[in-house]
Amino acid sequence: QVQLLEFGGDLVQPGGSLTLSCAASGFTFSNYAMNWVRQAPGKRPEWVSSINIGGGSTYYSDSVKGRFTISRDDAKNTLYLQMNSLKPEDTALYYCARRYSNGMDYWGNGTLVTVSS
Numbered sequence: 001q002v003q004l005l006e007f008g009g010d011l012v013q014p015g016g017s018l019t020l021s022c023a024a025s026g027f028t029f030s031n032y033a034m035n036w037v038r039q040a041p042g043k044r045p046e047w048v049s050s051i052n053i054g055g056g057s058t059y060y061s062d063s064v065k066g067r068f069t070i071s072r073d074d075a076k077n078t079l080y081l082q083m084n085s086l087k088p089e090d091t092a093l094y095y096c097a098r099r100y101s102n103g104m105d106y107w108g109n110g111t112l113v114t115v116s117s
Contacts, residue, residue, distance in 0.1 A: 002026040002106045004096050009111030016086050020111060022079040022096030030054075030074040033099035036081045037107075038092035046092075049081065050099065064090075086115045 008020040020036070036048040049070040050059045058070050069082040079096050091114050097104035 002098070004098065004106055004108035006094060006096050006108045006111040009094060009113045011114045011116065012086055013117050014086060014088060014115055016115070017082070017084045018086065018113060020081040020083070020094055020096075020113070022081075022108060024077045024079065024096075024098075027098070029072075029077040034070075034072060034079045035097045035099055035104055036070060036079075036094060037097055037104070038090075038094045038113075039110075040089075040092040043092075045095075048094070051079070083113070086113075088115045091115045 003025045005023045006020060008018065010018060012018050031053065033050060033052045035050045037045050038048050039045045048061055048064055049068060051070045051072055055072045060068060067085045071080045093110040093112050095107050095110045098106040
């Protein structure tokens with residue numbers, strides 16, 4: 001069965017950096033575009049970033065553009081999110097999700113990122 005497992009979340013100070021990983025299994029990872037989505041406490045989920053099949057094209061929300069970098073390693077079936085210059089408003093549960101049609105059909109359980117001094 002399809003499984004997405006995120007890890008790498010942590011408590012980090014403002015201005016710090018963190019790299020999230022998402023290990024995929026149960027499907028042919030290289031055949032799917034992938035996304036990162038986050039949900040802050042008390043707020044709706046917010047799309048963060050996407051990467052297409054092959055990794056040649058990446059997309060970012062305005063709130064993270066220039067600070068976050070999405071990437072993928074198809075040989076390792078792993079999706080990454082490098083986050084720099086972190087701000088308190090980046091505090092959220094971060095999910096990876098598989099792209100399907102115009103939506104996302106499978107999500108992981110999330111990894112918590114807390115940005116605080």
